[in-house]
Amino acid sequence: MRTSLLQEESEELKVLLDRKGYDYRDGADPAILDALGRPGLPVAYRHFLAQLDPGDGAWRIGGQFTVVLHSADELADWQDDAAESGQFVIGTLNGETLVIKGMDGDSPIYRLTEDGMVCVASSLIQFLRIVRTGLEMLGKLEDYDEEGEDEGDEGYDDMDDYEAGAFASGREDIVNDYLEELESIDPDCAEAWAPA
Numbered sequence: 001m002r003t004s005l006l007q008e009e010s011e012e013l014k015v016l017l018d019r020k021g022y023d024y025r026d027g028a029d030p031a032i033l034d035a036l037g038r039p040g041l042p043v044a045y046r047h048f049l050a051q052l053d054p055g056d057g058a059w060r061i062g063g064q065f066t067v068v069l070h071s072a073d074e075l076a077d078w079q080d081d082a083a084e085s086g087q088f089v090i091g092t093l094n095g096e097t098l099v100i101k102g103m104d105g106d107s108p109i110y111r112l113t114e115d116g117m118v119c120v121a122s123s124l125i126q127f128l129r130i131v132r133t134g135l136e137m138l139g140k141l142e143d144y145d146e147e148g149e150d151e152g153d154e155g156y157d158d159m160d161d162y163e164a165g166a167f168a169s170g171r172e173d174i175v176n177d178y179l180e181e182l183e184s185i186d187p188d189c190a191e192a193w194a195p196a
Helices: 003-020 030-036 043-051 072-078 124-154 161-185
Strands: 058-061 065-069 087-093 096-101 109-113 116-121
Touching: 003 043, 003 124, 030 043, 030 072, 043 124, 058 124, 072 087, 087 109, 096 116, 116 124, 124 161
Parallel strands: none
Antiparallel strands: 058 065, 065 087, 087 096, 096 109, 109 116
8 A cells, every 4th residue: 555645645635625615634533443443444544534534524526526425433333234245335425325345555446326336446545636636626617507507597698609609618628627637547437527
């Protein structure tokens, strides 16, 4: 496991969460982490929680995705049968359960859907990068979506085709830049994060 990369990614995520006004705690209580080791806390996730305890807050990514990572003191309540199947529940993505499958440092993260498991990241580090990238890049998309709704609500009749085209292409550029960045972070799982 690349502990220094995980620490760096956690620190960068903290900076972004601070800037965006999200709540979290600076690392979970070591006693809680020790207790979580019994149901099978993956090593990488233990290191992450020691630096950043997400506290069950919902991180909204561009109006497209909502990521909730359970706080360390609540994680044991979510495990039920997960440990028996080699999975560890860490939270939700748009209301669907997120799990780490495996115990080593590079274990993939999956979203459990009605149709089965969908890989959302090949490792915890890639997952954190994808979330951070989405918070950074798709925050701009929310601005476009809100402006578009405002214009529709106010009934602007004088908006010409050129302005409408520029608005749509600006939004499309943001989405395309985001998708390219996801491909560079995790080509195997990037498709799971494509915005609607």
